[in-house]
Amino acid sequence: MQKILPLLFIFFSTTAFAARITGTIKDDKGNALPYASVSIKEKGSGTTANQQGYYSLELAPGDYTIIVQYVGFARQEKKVHITGTGMQLDFELKPSQLQLKDVVVSSNGEDPAYAIIRNAIKKRQAYHDALDSFTCEAYIKTLIKTRALPRKVFGQKIDSADWKQMGVDSAGKGVIYLSESLTKIAFKKPDKIKLEVLSGRESGSNGFGFTIPTFIDFYTNNVQIMGGQFAPRGYVCPIADGALNFYKYHFLGSFFEDGREINRIQVIPRRKYEPLFSGTIEITEGDWRIYSVDLMLTKESQLEILDTVKITQIHFPVTKNVWRTKNQVLYFTFNKFGIDAVGNFLNVYNNYDVTPAFKKKFFNNIIMQFDTGVNKKTAAYWDSVRPVPLEQEEIKDYKVKDSIYRYQRDSSFTKRYRDSLRRMQGKISVMNVLWNGFTRSNYNPENYTTIQWQPLLKQVQYNTVEGLVLNGEATFSRGFPSINRELSFTPHVRYGFSNEHFNAYATLNYHNRSNWRGISNDADDNTSSFRSNNFSLSGGRRISQFNKGNPISPLFNSIYTLFFNHNYMKIYENKFLQFDYYGTSQSGLKYAANLLYEDRMPLDNTTDFSIIKYDNKKLTPNYPYEKMDSQFIRHQAVIAGISLSYQPGQKYVQFPNYRVPLGSKYPTFTLSYQKGFNKIFGSDADFDKWNFSVTDDMNFKLAGQLNYRIDIGGFLNDKSVFIQDYRHFNGNQLIFASRYLYSFQIAPYYANSTTAAFYTTLHAEHHFNGLLTNKIPLFKRLNWNLVAGTNAFYVNGNNNYVEIFGGLENIFKLFRVDVVGSYLNGKNGQVAVRIGLGGLLGGKIRLN
Known part of the structure; x- marks a missing residue:
């Protein structure tokens, strides 16, 4: 008790006397400046205003200098003396007063911006490599809103219940995704990185939110946006080594902040439909650093899917000679298929440490790791760590969707709630059986059972051996959420109307479901990781192509046979029993082994029906006639196979209960071997094959x-x-x-x-x-x-x-x-x- 009391005293003393500073940041016309940067000069940390220009931060008693910055506006500083009470501190920023300094224009009339850009290009690599290592914290907030929604997308009706579940109003407007996360970032040259996600929150679920901090690095020649998903070529940086071949530049003027002269330069693509930015970049005079960027991408920049992307960044000194990104906002718009949406990714970087001490083997093949309690933080916790105040619509979104989620989660164990979910699935109609298919579940989180029916008409085929073919298939699954496993049974029946053969076989699967969703995400067991061992047992009587790679789609073969008199697909009948074992080791090695018994029986053509007849086209025999003079003789084969696949340097994301591979810069190597056993269970095969x-x-x-x-x-x-x-x-x-x-x-x-x-x-x-x-x-x-x-x-x-x-x-x-x-x-x-x-x-x- 004697040791605890002083600690409690210190805790209550600091919390009791810490004061909250709040305020708004607007321009000289009273318009809010969204996501303006707020820094505390003495601490090297700070916060960011929200979209309405409102900010909030807590400070212990003392004297501080509060610095506010916004791209295109003059920075403003205010000194404050903090006692133990809160205070209101508003800022009104004015546009930067650009001065056109005296410049010597070259004989060819070159804009002075080019000399500044050349100097920045010379310094680019040095600033890119300025730090041997560092750590920092990144707060990320992701917001996606719709401005309009259609009643149908790709022919699928979106009813009022779907709109309500998404959180949009009757006009199709509303927040459809909101998340925030706090991640610790560690980096060491040349390319070692580790992200530790400390907390994550997703509105209306227990998900982890969007947790990957998108460092958009304008000190690289090729700038990647959103991981290259919407532009795999990347974009040419305005200060890349060869940037002068891609961009034109215009000097807009300069201004002074904190004793530094800042040059503002307009960036103009030389050609349309090249992967190039447009907008402005601010470069410091003398040391030629990036001070801020305000750049845009459009369809003319070869942007895919999205209509526009706007990126703003503010850089600040972490030490006297090292600058890093303070905050970054990526705005985007999307308007396709009647869906009009806007969104932004806000990143705030704090607590930089440029001389960290890493433990031995700190950097490994896990580049991103989630804390076991990542999604279990309270609202009070988020209020204490969030550097950006929430908007009113965000507060409402969390309140409404989280309450609905808690109700559904708590009710999932009640019979009444499960009965209501089952009723919502509707009755099974003839259309479901024939064309749409259906899935039905008991919605029991402890004994999750589903039935999935494949529509009959979509499995209809035609070939010259069986004629019209009907297939029926359903999968019955039983989940075991506590151990992240699933047992499924899939019977398959097939009937050919021309040869009047009935075939039936079934498959029993027992496999991992490590990324179980919507059943039991509260398990604390962290042992499943990425390792998996899966089993499959199948047997019965089936139809197979001679090439087990199945190069010919049954649907396309049906079309070509009925309309063009080509029966390319060659098939045989077999009674079989097959066992498969496959999985992945902790190191990422993928392995598979199987044992197959087949009693192979030949099949011949039984029909030459086609919708369109061609006199000069004849149907071919039902065997690989290019290699065989006649049909094969019935025989048996017992074949065992094994394969190993490995990609060196594989990186992973470690979630609390499972691991996901991210790939590697190295190729994937795969070795496989097959053995045909002679005289075992009557097998006539005898071969050894490798690849x-x-x-x-x-x-x-x-x-x-x-x-x-x-x-x-x-x-x-x-x-x-x-x-x-x-x-x-x-x-x-x-x-x-x-x-x-x-x-x-x-x-x-x-x-x-x-x-x-x-x-x-x-x-x-x-x-x-x-x-x-x-x-x-x-x-x-x-x-x-x-x-x-x-x-x-x-x-x-x-x-x-x-x-x-x-x-x-x-x-x-x-x-x-x-x-x-x-x-x-x-x-x-x-x-x-x-x-x-x-x-x-x-x-x-x-x-x-």
Whole structure:
């Protein structure tokens, strides 16, 4: 007790006598200056005003100098004496009084801004490398609001209940996302970084909020915005080494603050539709540092998805010779599909330490780590650490949505609430069964059970073996939230009306659900991490393609058979039993092992029906006729396989209960091996097959991105290899592109399949991401981008293939069109067009 009393006395003394200073920051016309920077000169820390120009900070008794800054306005200082009571301290800033200093204009009439920019370019690298290491704290607030919403998006109706859940009014206006977080940042040269998220809050949920501090570094040649998601090429910095080739500059004048002369320079892109900023940058005279930036990106800057992005920054001295970013605001607007939204990311950086002492092995492959209590902080805690006062609409949003969330969470264990959620799912209609599909849940957080039905009509197929094919599939899942696992059972039935075969099989999965959402996020167990061990057992009777890579979509095969008399897909029937084990180790090593038994039975064509008949086109037999003279004989095969995949230098985000990989600057290496066992369970197979691959995506910023995949492999033993177990090179004879980097876009499906002792393949494509096309008048407005590359394989002099392609992607952000030319076995092949998905959105879509 004797030790505790003095501590309590100190605590109550400091809190009792600390005073709160509040006030507003406006211009000389009475308009609020949103997100103005407020600094305490004696402490090197401060706060930021909110969007209405209101600020608040707490100070212990003493004398202080309060400094207020806003881009484009003269900084203002006020000295205050703090006692034990609060005080009101308002600021009225006036626009900076720019002076056009006497300058010597060169004989070619060059604007004086160019000399200032050249000096800043010379100092850029030195300022970029000024610190060997540092730590700081970043407060991030993210706000997204809608100004209008449509009643339908992509044909899906948005009813009043959906609007209410989003938090918008009857006009479609309101806050749809609000979060704040506090993160400690640690950095050490050359590229070591660690982010420790101390607290995070998300309105209406127990999420962690937007917690990644977006350091937008204007001392780099290539400036990345939002992680490059909306502009993978990045943007040319106004003081980059080659900036004079991209920008024009205009000297607007200079002003003095705290004894320093500040030059304001207008930044003007030399050409439209280049990745360039426009706006102003302020550079200090003599030492040529960045003082502030106020820069804009638009569609003419090759900005994707978003309509505009505006970035403001204020820099300040952390020490006499070291300056860092004090606050940063990124504003954006979005107006697509009838959705009119605006938002901002506010970052406030405080408590810089430029001489930190890091513990041994402090920097590791975890670059971002969440505290176990990150989302469990109280409202009082946030009031104490928040450097930016909340707006009235933000206070209301937290109050309303958090109360709804607490009610739903607390009610989730009551039968009444679960019954209401089940009723909201509605009745299962005929339309649900045939076309829409449906998912139904019991909404029990302790025994979470779901049923997911796949619509029947969307699974209808047609082929020359089975004729019209009906498929039925449903998945029954049982969740175990306390251990982050799920058990699912998926039966599948299939009937062919022409060959009158009925096939049925089922799959049992037991796998991780580490990122469980909406069930039990309150678990304190931190043991699941990124490690996972998953099991799958399946068996029954099914239809399979000869190439297990399934190069031909059943839907596209149906279209080509019915309308063009091409039955490209070759299938066989098999009774099978398969066990799969797969997972990821703590180090990021991915592994998989499987054991397969198949009793393989041949199938022949039973129908030649097609909607359109062509006299000169004949249907082909239902087997790889390019490699076989006749149908295969029924046989059995027992095959075991193992694969290992590893990407060195993998980085991770460590959440309280799971880990997420972020990738690496190194390629991914994968080694796989398959063994066909002879005379086990009647198996007729006897082979050993291996494959080693290297894949990588290399971002060259302004020069675009190169993606490649290299494979080598072969058969160590080929005593008894059936066509199903050959090394098949995924061909494609449809106008629809097959999977890029894994396929040969105009190669035959089976003509080059092999059991050779060695083969090698190459897939490479370069995405120009706006390079070159931004010089062409039409394309630069559309943001359609060039893509080019090659696919090739080599087995021997009689079995080799090369194709070269070039095309356009990002067509309507979704589509890609290529012209492909090929050489097969050293002879001219063909030239064809392929249409696929590619671009900002299309490149992220995978079709089954």
